[in-house]
Amino acid sequence: MKYKILPVLSLFLLGCSFGLSADVLNVSTPESTLLLQATKGGQLKFLYYGDLLDAKEVKSVAETTPARYDAYPFFGSYPQNESALSVVHPDGNLTLDMEVEGWKTVKNGNATETVITLKDRKYPVTVNVNYLTREGDNVIETWTDVTNKSDSVLKLLRFDSGYLPIRKSDVWMSQLYGTWANEGRVEEAPLPHGMKVIQNKDGGRNSHTSHAEVMFSLDGKGRENEGRVIGAALCYSGNYKLRVNTDDTDYHHFFAGINEENSSYNLQPGETFVTPALALTYSSEGLSGVSRNFHRWGRNYRLAHGDRPRKVLLNSWEGVYFDINEDGMDRMMGDIASMGGELFVMDDGWFGVKYPRNNDSSSLGDWYVDTRKLPHGLKGLLDSAKKHGVKFGIWYEPEMTNSVSELYESHPEWIVNSVGRKPVEGRGGTQLVLDMGNPEVQDHVFDMIDTLLTNYPDIDYIKWDANAPIMSLGSNYLTKDNQSHTYIEYHRGFAKVMDRIRAKYPDVTIQACASGGGRANWGVLPWFDEFWVSDNTDALQRVYMQWGTSYFFPAIAMGSHISAAPNHQTFRTIPIKYRTDVAMSGRLGMEIQPANMTEEEKDFCRNAIAQYKEIRDVVQFGDIYRLLSPYDNKGAASLMYVSPDKDEAVYYWWKTETFVGQQLPRVPMAGLNPDKHYKVLELNRIDNSPLPYEGRTFSGRYLMSNGLEMPVTHDVDYHKRNDYSSRVLRLQAVD
Numbered sequence: 001m002k003y004k005i006l007p008v009l010s011l012f013l014l015g016c017s018f019g020l021s022a023d024v025l026n027v028s029t030p031e032s033t034l035l036l037q038a039t040k041g042g043q044l045k046f047l048y049y050g051d052l053l054d055a056k057e058v059k060s061v062a063e064t065t066p067a068r069y070d071a072y073p074f075f076g077s078y079p080q081n082e083s084a085l086s087v088v089h090p091d092g093n094l095t096l097d098m099e100v101e102g103w104k105t106v107k108n109g110n111a112t113e114t115v116i117t118l119k120d121r122k123y124p125v126t127v128n129v130n131y132l133t134r135e136g137d138n139v140i141e142t143w144t145d146v147t148n149k150s151d152s153v154l155k156l157l158r159f160d161s162g163y164l165p166i167r168k169s170d171v172w173m174s175q176l177y178g179t180w181a182n183e184g185r186v187e188e189a190p191l192p193h194g195m196k197v198i199q200n201k202d203g204g205r206n207s208h209t210s211h212a213e214v215m216f217s218l219d220g221k222g223r224e225n226e227g228r229v230i231g232a233a234l235c236y237s238g239n240y241k242l243r244v245n246t247d248d249t250d251y252h253h254f255f256a257g258i259n260e261e262n263s264s265y266n267l268q269p270g271e272t273f274v275t276p277a278l279a280l281t282y283s284s285e286g287l288s289g290v291s292r293n294f295h296r297w298g299r300n301y302r303l304a305h306g307d308r309p310r311k312v313l314l315n316s317w318e319g320v321y322f323d324i325n326e327d328g329m330d331r332m333m334g335d336i337a338s339m340g341g342e343l344f345v346m347d348d349g350w351f352g353v354k355y356p357r358n359n360d361s362s363s364l365g366d367w368y369v370d371t372r373k374l375p376h377g378l379k380g381l382l383d384s385a386k387k388h389g390v391k392f393g394i395w396y397e398p399e400m401t402n403s404v405s406e407l408y409e410s411h412p413e414w415i416v417n418s419v420g421r422k423p424v425e426g427r428g429g430t431q432l433v434l435d436m437g438n439p440e441v442q443d444h445v446f447d448m449i450d451t452l453l454t455n456y457p458d459i460d461y462i463k464w465d466a467n468a469p470i471m472s473l474g475s476n477y478l479t480k481d482n483q484s485h486t487y488i489e490y491h492r493g494f495a496k497v498m499d500r501i502r503a504k505y506p507d508v509t510i511q512a513c514a515s516g517g518g519r520a521n522w523g524v525l526p527w528f529d530e531f532w533v534s535d536n537t538d539a540l541q542r543v544y545m546q547w548g549t550s551y552f553f554p555a556i557a558m559g560s561h562i563s564a565a566p567n568h569q570t571f572r573t574i575p576i577k578y579r580t581d582v583a584m585s586g587r588l589g590m591e592i593q594p595a596n597m598t599e600e601e602k603d604f605c606r607n608a609i610a611q612y613k614e615i616r617d618v619v620q621f622g623d624i625y626r627l628l629s630p631y632d633n634k635g636a637a638s639l640m641y642v643s644p645d646k647d648e649a650v651y652y653w654w655k656t657e658t659f660v661g662q663q664l665p666r667v668p669m670a671g672l673n674p675d676k677h678y679k680v681l682e683l684n685r686i687d688n689s690p691l692p693y694e695g696r697t698f699s700g701r702y703l704m705s706n707g708l709e710m711p712v713t714h715d716v717d718y719h720k721r722n723d724y725s726s727r728v729l730r731l732q733a734v735d
């Protein structure tokens with residue numbers, strides 16, 4: 001990271017001293033520059049965001065660019081414009097009139113924070129607008145702190161994390177949309193006039209139907225590996241709103257923050273409201289370039305254990321659902337161990353004493369082992385895991401209860417509910433959400449996880465699920481004036497609990513699951529090692545969902561499992577080869593009853609797991625290059641991961657449709673070193689004869705300009721033929 005300041009002005013900016021006059025603030029990363037203009041006693045303006053500028057260019061750009069738009073617009077003088085912050089002062093005044101008081105840069109390790117302080121010209125309100133960069137990293141995090149310096153309550157009506165003007169040209173926006181079992185679908189379209197809004201109001205799970213991350217391709221429809229693209233990701237676990245206002249100006253106006261609907265906030269005297277961070281990145285290497293920036297930043301700074309390879313696991317859910325018993329678990333552990341897996345996770349159905357958890361209509365909160373199913377308790381399961389040489393993980397849904405549970409019987413006041421009303425019940429007809437804003441609930445949830453991990457320190461993994469939205473909004477804990485804080489306090493409470501768990505148990509692996517992919521967001525990932533992409537494990541549909549999810553999240557965080565055929569969600573029968581080839585492009589796992597697999601399938605998986613271990617570092621720590629999108633309907637999809645030193649790569653190709661006589665495009669590769677030579681080795685091979693390229697070497701230049709032809713079908717015996725075809729190639733640089 002280069003933090004460059006115009007030399008002529010640097011006198012005012014050195015160290016932590018406050019500036020004295022108008023200046024240009026340069027927030028640069030190795031490949032991008034954000035320029036702001038700050039005038040003491042005047043305004044904070046946006047000047048430029050794009051390719052890296054050198055010092056001379058900064059000067060030229062700063063001196064020739066009209067400073068038209070506020071870097072963080074307030075509701076006030078021009079109410080006809082969209083704003084990022086709007087308030088009601090104690091006397092009822094609705095406007096803010098903010099001037100720059102000063103700015104400073106603060107260095108902390110490899111991070112540099114630029115803080116610009118603004119104050120209202122009349123009212124005792126200050127706002128810090130913050131920009132954080134880290135050495136060598138291409139993401140800029142921006143957020144805002146609002147402080148009430150009066151002696152009465154300041155009501156916040158809107159409190160965005162950040163704003164970015166984007167020059168109109170042919171700007172296309174990429175967003176993810178979907179629903180349960182169909183998460184992470186890509187939609188790309190030119191920005192329309194008017195207001196484009198992407199939002200979430202679930203309360204707890206915020207990435208099923210839409211995502212808090214978007215990309216803006218500045219030069220027409222986004223291309224994967226070329227073209228200027230801006231990426232934005234709001235790092236928040238709760239309700240959000242992203243707005244793009246395309247008005248009569250030359251710019252699109254992008255705002256992102258906590259969804260303010262039903263969440264107005266009473267800021268007490270002396271209190272500071274800190275918004276979640278908005279992560280911004282820019283790349284001239286297309287959509288995949290932005291993805292690579294987010295992935296690197298995520299692995300280095302925002303994902304729990306982003307530098308630790310993930311284990312290959314078997315999760316019990318689709319194998320046995322609620323039918324948990326000791327013998328069954330022992331057998332599954334033995335099976336995954338025999339296939340080379342490293343971890344077994346027991347899913348839902350293991351708990352409940354007064355109310356046994358035999359289906360989804362009871363027992364959440366009663367986290368006591370059901371010894372009718374597991375006579376030797378968790379100790380017995382941990383002993384089994386040890387015997388088989390695998391680690392053991394367990395499912396919890398800590399933020400929830402059911403009206404049929406011992407917990408709810410003793411603490412009906414602990415749920416989120418509109419005070420005085422009959423609670424609305426969710427999953428199973430009885431599920432309720434605990435009020436995480438209540439400190440007693442926070443202690444309870446922490447104590448329960450603390451007890452588990454203290455009593456069973458060998459537990460390696462927790463699948464942390466959340467299967468209900470917030471219904472009937474309100475809190476027994478909050479005062480009547482602060483009922484509108486319920487959503488925000490829920491997520492503050494959730495953060496406090498997670499902080500406590502991570503402080504005491506830094507090493508345990510935790511998966512964020514929320515009815516499948518409901519918590520794929522950078523707001524939760526500092527505490528979680530990964531997320532479950534979707535409850536839909538159909539390999540063909542996963543090609544589409546994982547493609548979209550990879551726009552913002554790295555493979556290391558994407559739980560991707562081999563499941564049964566016919567698939568339990570789509571009832572599609574997909575051969576084990578294709579199921580495995582898709583699962584191997586993420587964090588590989590299995591979600592299946594191994595007892596129902598044939599010996600041939602087990603052998604195939606055993607071999608695939610062994611091969612995955614060889615490429616795991618490239619998949620989990622490499623750079624993604626998406627090559628051929630399934631959304632382009634060309635009959636196939638393809639992507640690859642390349643190690644940072646470009647010595648190793650893994651190439652994936654999946655056919656997505658089958659017609660006789662179809663003509664599929666050849667896919668040029670990307671991201672390789674043009675001057676290196678790579679040896680090709682096919683993984684998970686099922687063909688009777690190897691590909692013609694097997695064991696041959698090709699230059700990176702050839703592979704990137706030409707690519708390798710993939711046969712449309714597999715060369716297998718007649719009775720083994722089917723309509724699926726896929727390839728995984730390992731490329732290794734040779735001297």
Ligand code: DGJ
Pocket residue numbers: 317347348360395465467513514515516532534535
């Ligand atoms: C929803 C999750 O997404 C599933 O994987 C499974 O854990 C079930 N909950 C268990 O109830």
